[in-house]
Amino acid sequence: MDSNGVAETPADIRREIESLEKAKAEIENRISSLRARLSSYGSVNGNEVANSSAPRPEETLLSGQLSPDMIYRYSRQLLLPSFGVEAQENLLKCSVLVIGAGGLGSPALLYLAACGVGRVGIVDHDVVELNNLHRQIIHTEAYIGRSKVESAAAACRAINSTVQIVEHREAFRTSNALEIVRKYDIVVDATDNVPSRYMISDCCVVLGKPLISGAALGLEGQLTVYNYKGGPCYRCLFPTPPPTTACQRCADSGVLGVVPGVIGCLQALEAIKVAGAVGEPLSGRMLLFDALSARIRVVKIRGRSPQCEACGENAKLTEEQFCNFDYEKFTQSPLSTSPLKLHLLPSEARITSKEYNERTVKGEAHVLVDVRPAHHYKIISLPKSLNIPLASLEARLSEISAALAREEGPKNDDNSQSASLYVICRRGNDSQRAVQYLHKMGFGSAKDIIGGLELWAHDVDPSFPTY
Amino acid sequence: MYTEEHRDISGKTDNKKEDKDDISVQIKVLFFARARDLTGMTDTLLQVSPGTTAHDCLNKLITKFPGLEEIRNCMVLALNEEYTPESTIVKDSDELAIIPPISGG
Numbered sequence: 001m002d003s004n005g006v007a008e009t010p011a012d013i014r015r016e017i018e019s020l021e022k023a024k025a026e027i028e029n030r031i032s033s034l035r036a037r038l039s040s041y042g043s044v045n046g047n048e049v050a051n052s053s054a055p056r057p058e059e060t061l062l063s064g065q066l067s068p069d070m071i072y073r074y075s076r077q078l079l080l081p082s083f084g085v086e087a088q089e090n091l092l093k094c095s096v097l098v099i100g101a102g103g104l105g106s107p108a109l110l111y112l113a114a115c116g117v118g119r120v121g122i123v124d125h126d127v128v129e130l131n132n133l134h135r136q137i138i139h140t141e142a143y144i145g146r147s148k149v150e151s152a153a154a155a156c157r158a159i160n161s162t163v164q165i166v167e168h169r170e171a172f173r174t175s176n177a178l179e180i181v182r183k184y185d186i187v188v189d190a191t192d193n194v195p196s197r198y199m200i201s202d203c204c205v206v207l208g209k210p211l212i213s214g215a216a217l218g219l220e221g222q223l224t225v226y227n228y229k230g231g232p233c234y235r236c237l238f239p240t241p242p243p244t245t246a247c248q249r250c251a252d253s254g255v256l257g258v259v260p261g262v263i264g265c266l267q268a269l270e271a272i273k274v275a276g277a278v279g280e281p282l283s284g285r286m287l288l289f290d291a292l293s294a295r296i297r298v299v300k301i302r303g304r305s306p307q308c309e310a311c312g313e314n315a316k317l318t319e320e321q322f323c324n325f326d327y328e329k330f331t332q333s334p335l336s337t338s339p340l341k342l343h344l345l346p347s348e349a350r351i352t353s354k355e356y357n358e359r360t361v362k363g364e365a366h367v368l369v370d371v372r373p374a375h376h377y378k379i380i381s382l383p384k385s386l387n388i389p390l391a392s393l394e395a396r397l398s399e400i401s402a403a404l405a406r407e408e409g410p411k412n413d414d415n416s417q418s419a420s421l422y423v424i425c426r427r428g429n430d431s432q433r434a435v436q437y438l439h440k441m442g443f444g445s446a447k448d449i450i451g452g453l454e455l456w457a458h459d460v461d462p463s464f465p466t467y
Numbered sequence: 468m469y470t471e472e473h474r475d476i477s478g479k480t481d482n483k484k485e486d487k488d489d490i491s492v493q494i495k496v497l498f499f500a501r502a503r504d505l506t507g508m509t510d511t512l513l514q515v516s517p518g519t520t521a522h523d524c525l526n527k528l529i530t531k532f533p534g535l536e537e538i539r540n541c542m543v544l545a546l547n548e549e550y551t552p553e554s555t556i557v558k559d560s561d562e563l564a565i566i567p568p569i570s571g572g
Contacts, residue, residue, distance in 0.1 A: 197568075197570055215569040217500070217570075220499065220503075246538050248571060301545070
C-alpha cells in the first residue's frame with residue numbers, strides 16, 4: 001500500500017511478509033509450548049476452564065490415560081478392535097525419532113503427529129527448496145529458505161498440538177547420534193544417502209532401538225524393520241557397502257513425488273505398529289514397491305547374521321567404536337548430499353562460464369557440446385549447443401568434427417583461426433570426463449566449462465533455469 | 468509346452484515358447500533398482516542345467532550383463548520370494564530376485 005505517498009516496491013512487500021512470517025512463527029511456537037505446558041497439568045484441567053460442566057478429574061481418569069478430547073480425536077482408531085484403547089495408550093507413551101524431513105519424512109511425520117504418538121523428534125540440517133516441494137509435502141512455499149525441521153515441526157503442531165514435537169536442527173553425525181537417539185523408543189530412517197543408513201542402523205544396534213527403514217528412488221521403493229526383537233540389522237543384509245557408482249541420488253536420477261510418499265506412509269504405519277504393539281511388523285521381510293507396474297512384493301530376508309560386524313555373536317558394537325567409526329570412508333561417499341566435484345583437468349583445459357560468455361559475445365567461432373543425457377537437454381539448454389550425451393560420445397565424434405568444420409567456414413585458410421571446442425554439462429563433472437576423452441581422441445583444444453549450467457545460471461544468467 | 472511372459476523395461480511383452488526339457492531348468496530372474504539400470508530389464512529367463520546353484524546363476528547373469536558385477540557384493544538374493552544362500556540349487560520355474568539396496572529418500 002502506498003497510501004502515505006511513498007512508492008512501494010516488491011522488495012518492500014517481500015520484506016514485510018518475511019518479518020510478519022517470522023513474528024507469526026514465533027507466536028505459533030509460543031502457543032504450542034504453552035499448550036504443551038498446559039497438557040502437562042493433564043488436559044482435564046484445560047477442559048474445566050473451557051467447559052464448567054466437564055467431568056471431574058477422577059471421573060475422566062476412569063477410562064485410563066485418555067482425556068475426553070483424545071477419545072474424540074482418536075475415536076476412529078479406538079473403534080478398531082485390533083487397535084483400541086490399549087494401542088492408543090501405547091502410542092501416547094511412545095516416542096519416535098524421524099531422521100530426515102524430506103520425501104520420506106514428510107508423510108511419516110504428518111501421520112505420526114496425527115495419530116497421537118506422545119513425542120516426535122525431527123532431525124535435519126537442510127533448508128526447504130522449491131525443488132523439494134513436489135515430494136516433501138510437509139513443507140509449504142512460505143518456508144522456502146528456512147529450516148526443514150522448523151517447517152516440519154510447525155506442520156505437525158498445526159495438525160496435533162497435543163503431541164510434543166522436538167526439533168533437532170543439526171546434521172545427524174556420530175558425534176550427536178547416541179545422545180539424540182537415546183531419548184527415543186523407535187527410529188525412522190528417512191535419509192537419502194548410504195553412509196547415513198549404516199550409521200543409523202549401527203546406532204540403533206548399539207542402543208537397542210527398532211529401526212523403520214525406508215528408501216525411494218525413481219519409481220521404486222523399499223521398506224524393512226531392522227533390529228526388532230532379534231531380527232537382522234542393515235549390516236546383516238549388506239555387510240559390504242555398494243560401490244559409489246551404484247549409489248544414486250534423487251537429485252541426479254530423479255524421483256516421482258508419490259513414490260517416497262507411499263514408502264513414508266508405510267514407515268509411519270510400521271512405526272505405529274511397533275509403538276502400539278499391534279500386528280506383525282515388517283521384520284525379517286522386505287517390501288519392494290514398483291510404481292510403474294503397480295506391484296508390491298514382500299520378500300523374506302535373512303535373519304540376524306552371526307558374523308555381522310554390528311550385531312553378530314562375537315562382535316557387539318560398542319558406543320565408543322560407533323563414535324570412532326568413519327562412515328564416509330567406509331562407504332566412500334559423503335554424509336551430506338552435496339554433489340561430487342571432480343578435478344580431472346589442468347586449468348588450461350578449462351574455462352569459467354563468465355569467460356565463455358565473453359568469448360561468445362566477441363563472436364569467437366566455436367562449437368559448444370552439451371554432454372548431458374537427452375532428457376536433461378530437453379528440460380533446458382544453451383542456444384546453439386550440440387547435444388551429444390557422454391554415453392554416445394565415442395560413436396558421434398564425427399558430428400563434432402563436422403560442426404567444427406562448419407564453424408571454421410570455407411574462407412578460413414589460416415590454420416591458427418580454427419574454431420574452439422567447449423564442453424558443458426549440468427554441474428561440470430561429465431564435461432571433464434568428456435574433455436579428457438576428447439583430448440585422447442585428438443581434439444586437443446577441447447575445454448570444459450567449469451561448474452556447468454549450474455554455474456552459468458549462477459554467474460552469468462540468473463534467469464537461466466536450474467533443476 | 469508352456470508359455471512365459473517376458474517383459475522388458477518399457478513394458479513390451481513377447482511370448483517365448485520353450486520345450487520343457489527334462490535335462491534343462493528354466494528360471495525367471497527379477498531385477499530391482501540398480502539391477503534394472505544395469506541390465507535394462509525388469510526380468511529375464513535363464514536356462515541352466517540341473518544342479519545349478521543360485522551362485523552359478525549369478526555368475527551366468529554377470530557374463531550376460533557384465534554391468535551387474537558392480538552390485539555383486541551388495542544385494543539381497545531371494546529365491547521364490549525367500550532369502551536364499553548362494554549354494555541353493557535352483558529348480559525349474561523358480562523365481563530368482565536380485566535386489567540391491569536403494570538409498571534415496
